[in-house]
Amino acid sequence: MKQEQEQDASVSSTSGANEKPAKAKPEKNLYEPYITPPVLYHALRWFAIVVFAVIARVRLNGIENVPTEGPFIIAANHLSWTDIPLIPLNFTRKVIYMAKEEYFSSKLAWLVRFLGAFPVKRGEADRQALRAAEEQLKKGNILVIFPEGTRSRTRTIAKAHPGMGMIALRSGVPVVPVAISGSERILKSFRPRVTISYGEPMILTPKGNKITREDIDEATEQVMRKIASMLPPKYRGVYSEETEAIRE
Numbered sequence: 001m002k003q004e005q006e007q008d009a010s011v012s013s014t015s016g017a018n019e020k021p022a023k024a025k026p027e028k029n030l031y032e033p034y035i036t037p038p039v040l041y042h043a044l045r046w047f048a049i050v051v052f053a054v055i056a057r058v059r060l061n062g063i064e065n066v067p068t069e070g071p072f073i074i075a076a077n078h079l080s081w082t083d084i085p086l087i088p089l090n091f092t093r094k095v096i097y098m099a100k101e102e103y104f105s106s107k108l109a110w111l112v113r114f115l116g117a118f119p120v121k122r123g124e125a126d127r128q129a130l131r132a133a134e135e136q137l138k139k140g141n142i143l144v145i146f147p148e149g150t151r152s153r154t155r156t157i158a159k160a161h162p163g164m165g166m167i168a169l170r171s172g173v174p175v176v177p178v179a180i181s182g183s184e185r186i187l188k189s190f191r192p193r194v195t196i197s198y199g200e201p202m203i204l205t206p207k208g209n210k211i212t213r214e215d216i217d218e219a220t221e222q223v224m225r226k227i228a229s230m231l232p233p234k235y236r237g238v239y240s241e242e243t244e245a246i247r248e
Contacts, residue, residue, distance in 0.1 A: 030104055031132040033096050033116040041094055048085050056186050061197040061230075063090060066176055071137040072201060073171075075164050075223050076178035077157050077231065078146040082186045084115070087178055087196060088144060095142040098133060098163075100150060120163070122149045130167060137171045147224060155184050156237030157228055162213075165204065165220030169211050174201035177223050179230035197230040 052058055074095065076087050088095040097117035104112060104119050118136075120129035136143055145167070147160035168175050177199040185192035202223060206215040228239035 030113075031118045031128055033118050033136070034113045036094065036114060036116060038094070045089065049089055052082075052086065052089065055191065056182075057191050057193045058086070059193065059195045060090060061195065062200075063198055065198045065200050066091065067174065067201060068092075070173075071140050071171070072142060072174045072176055073137070073164065073168055074142060074144045074176050074178055075147055075227065076144070076180060077227050077235070078148050078151050079155060079180060079235075080151060080183040080186060082183050083146070083151075083180055084144075086183060086194065087180060088142070091142070093142055095144045096136045097144045098129065098146075122161070126163075130163065130170075133167045134171050137167075137173050143167070147220060152237070154237065156235055157224065157231070157239055159238050160220050160224045162216045162220050164223065165216040165218075166211070168204045168223075169206055169215060169219055172203075172205075174203055175223055176201050177226040177230065179227045179235075181231055181235050199226055199230055202226065 074087060076083065084097065094116060097112075097115060098120045099112055099117040101119040101121050103109065103117070106112075118129065118132050120126050133143055133145075145164045147164040148158045149161050152158055164175070179197045179199070180194070182192050182194040186194065204219040204222065206212065208215075224239055228236040233240065
């Protein structure tokens with residue numbers, strides 16, 4: 001009996017040694033946006049166009065200012081989650097989003113990935129996100145950025161983070177300022193009026209041969225002032241006085 005147990009133990013030990021360890025699943029590179037199949041993307045885009053036509057009265061201003069080819073940045077104020085699909089809804093090309101890191105650990109993580117977003121850490125210099133953004137622009141894509149970093153709780157523009165200005169200066173691509181108003185009332189009132197204004201593309205350049213922090217801050221402020229100028233006064237927030245000074 002003892003001999004049989006020793007033989008069983010020997011066989012078990014041998015088979016265990018021959019077993020190959022299970023391969024670990026490769027981790028997803030969240031900084032490489034998911035490529036949605038074009039047919040599926042445009043089917044969903046047209047579905048969304050119909051849905052928003054039913055639940056809101058969307059008015060577009062200056063849509064002709066949006067380039068039809070080449071890489072560029074869309075920089076917009078942010079009032080509601082509906083801004084995310086609404087702003088590029090009438091583009092024929094798919095866009096890439098910079099989205100706050102928290103979205104990628106939420107219940108909506110699959111949707112955020114599906115829409116073609118990559119994460120950015122707020123409140124710090126996220127070099128990996130900056131590299132990912134520049135890489136997407138080098139590939140000729142459209143990059144959507146909400147410089148405020150999150151939705152405005154006061155429904156007015158908050159102070160912008162400098163990331164957008166840095167990316168624009170380093171990449172040299174045009175920035176299309178976009179002002180959206182009324183989206184905060186979607187699903188809260190019956191067919192609210194939403195206005196989306198697309199400004200003329202802005203080419204931002206540093207003052208000298210090297211990009212300085214002053215250049216980055218000024219580039220960011222320049223875009224935000226333009227966005228504020230395209231909004232009704234009650235939405236302008238921290239850029240109200242600067243916008244009025246420009247108008248005068």
